[in-house]
Amino acid sequence: MKKLYSFFLGIVAIILLLWGIGVHIESQSKSSDSDKLVIYNWGDYIDPALLEEFTKETGIQIQYETFDSNEAMYTKIKQGGTTYDIAVPSEYMIAKMKSEHLLVPLDHSKIKGLENIGDRFLNQPFDKANKYSIPYFWxxxxxxxxxxxxxxxxxxxxxxxxxxxxxxxxxxxxxxxxxxxxxxxxxxxxxxxxxxxxxxxxxxxxxxxxxxxxxxxxxxxxxxxxxxxxxxxxxxxxxxxxxxxxxxxxxxxxxxxxxxWFDNMVIPKTVKNKDAAYQFINFMLRPDSAYKNALYVGYSTPNTAAKALLPKEVQEDEAFYPSEETMKxxxxxxxxxxxxxxxxxxxxxxxxxxxx
The missing domain is CATH 3.40.190.10 (Periplasmic binding protein-like II)
Structure with a gap:
């Protein structure tokens, strides 16, 4: 009977040990996920120094993946199975993804710096009240x-x-x-x-x-x-x-x-690290970040505070920042x-x- 009892205790001990290992692995996995942000963007469409700066400030590691067309990005997200916390589609694709419930509605209480975006770039027909997207470049x-x-x-x-x-x-x-x-x-x-x-x-x-x-x-x-x-x-x-x-x-x-045209930041339905996604959106809405990004990429920034930091000849170049009359x-x-x-x-x- 003692042997049977000892055998039983041994089995229980092994089960508890395996359970503990499983909990530890799951905990490590969750910890790893919470410290990682997966971004899906166009190639060469962000200053790499900004990614490093974001990680240095927040401790959140970035996994940066690229696509070469809106359609490729859409297909990958619709198929699921791959985690993306932030994506940067164009306006027509945002409308399509929104209608197919592929985007997470934004909690504007968690977004800081939206006031830096010019009024003409907000509340566009493809995303009224910016419920799903935040302007990135235009x-x-x-x-x-x-x-x-x-x-x-x-x-x-x-x-x-x-x-x-x-x-x-x-x-x-x-x-x-x-x-x-x-x-x-x-x-x-x-x-x-x-x-x-x-x-x-x-x-x-x-x-x-x-x-x-x-x-x-x-x-x-x-x-x-x-x-x-x-x-x-x-x-x-x-x-x-x-x-x-x-x-x-x-x-x-x-x-x-x-x-x-617009390319906007969105949070896809595949998101796993929503908190980090909001932190990144806020980081890119900062005038200093948007300024550095515009200098590196060379596209027009919707961030009026960032535009004010650009060289005067860039700000006044109507080829890339058209006059008010042309914009109308x-x-x-x-x-x-x-x-x-x-x-x-x-x-x-x-x-x-x-x-x-």
């Missing part, structure tokens, strides 16, 4: 041109149709972008849901095709820097990198109308819905396939 769609390869600089969308630009223009490969400036050139909204206006825009874009050298994506930067085209239609962030690589390049935003005519892409987005895509494909 920009425009415009025209990049090479001063040595054009006789007269293009300043308006209509200028792209000049005969002197034959086979000299590169367009970014995007239905909303190309259809958008086609509509804008006719004084229509780039969010038009009028079939007659859309067809008029397509007919006008057909007449542009002799001037189109190529419709490309990221490779436009290399082509423009290497003087392989006189003109390119692209985003301001891409244009900034082009200008850094070639002193003869300039960027202009047509004052009559264009696109205003800029539009954010709205969610068109499946029917109209499908029509935009079909019409854009017709333009791409058109040969005169």
């Amino acid at each position: 920009g425009t769609l415009g025209i990049v041109y090479n001063t040595k390869l054009v006789k007269e600089a293009p300043e308006h969308w209509d200028d792209l149709w000049r005969e002197e630009y034959k086979n000299d223009i590169m367009l970014i490969d995007g239905a909303r972008e190309v259809m958008g400036f086609g509509l804008n050139s006719l004084s229509y909204s780039l969010n038009s849901k009028n079939e007659a206006q859309l067809q008029e825009a397509v007919d006008k874009l057909y007449r542009l095709t002799p001037n189109i050298k190529a419709i490309v994506a990221d490779e436009m930067k290399q082509y423009m820097v290497q003087n392989n085209a006189a003109i390119g239609v692209s985003f301001s962030g891409e244009a900034s990198q082009m200008l850094d690589g070639n002193e003869d390049l300039r960027y202009v935003v047509p004052s009559e109308a264009s696109n205003l 005519h800029l539009e954010v892409y709205e969610s068109l819905g499946q029917k109209w987005l499908g029509l935009y895509n079909d019409l854009y494909l017709q333009v791409k396939m058109y040969r005169k």
Whole structure:
């Protein structure tokens, strides 16, 4: 009986030991998770020194992962299985993710520094009252041109149709972008849901095709820097990198109308360290952090306090900080819905396939 009793006590001791080890491992795991922040962002879209500074201030380690398109980011988060505490999607993707319940509503009582963001960058149609997102960077769609390869600089969308630009223009490969400036050139909204206006825009874009050298994506930067085209239609962030690589390049935003885009910070449904996510949002809302980030990345900051710290020539550069008058005519892409987005895509494909 004593042996049986001793055997029983031994079994109990082993069970308790294993339970203790399990609790310890779980505790260590939770501790590890609480000291780590996983950020999902575009490549080369933050000053690495800021990540180090955040860790030094808070003790929270950062795991930084990158994506190269909104669609890739969306798919990864929707699939789940991977922890992301912070992500930085664009405005149209924020609207999509919000509608599919892939984002966590923000607790504004935990956010400090939102007053540093300019009013024009808040309360946008894709996220009313900023319930799900906080502005990170913003920009425009415009025209990049090479001063040595054009006789007269293009300043308006209509200028792209000049005969002197034959086979000299590169367009970014995007239905909303190309259809958008086609509509804008006719004084229509780039969010038009009028079939007659859309067809008029397509007919006008057909007449542009002799001037189109190529419709490309990221490779436009290399082509423009290497003087392989006189003109390119692209985003301001891409244009900034082009200008850094070639002193003869300039960027202009047509004052009559264009696109205003946003990349905002969000907390995805995959979040595990919500407290650290809020700490990071607050850290990036600080003027000193946003200033350093804008200097490093070269994109336009929505943080007015940070902008005031930038060199005067940067603040006054209307290519990247357009005038109040130009800003009045800029539009954010709205969610068109499946029917109209499908029509935009079909019409854009017709333009791409058109040969005169």
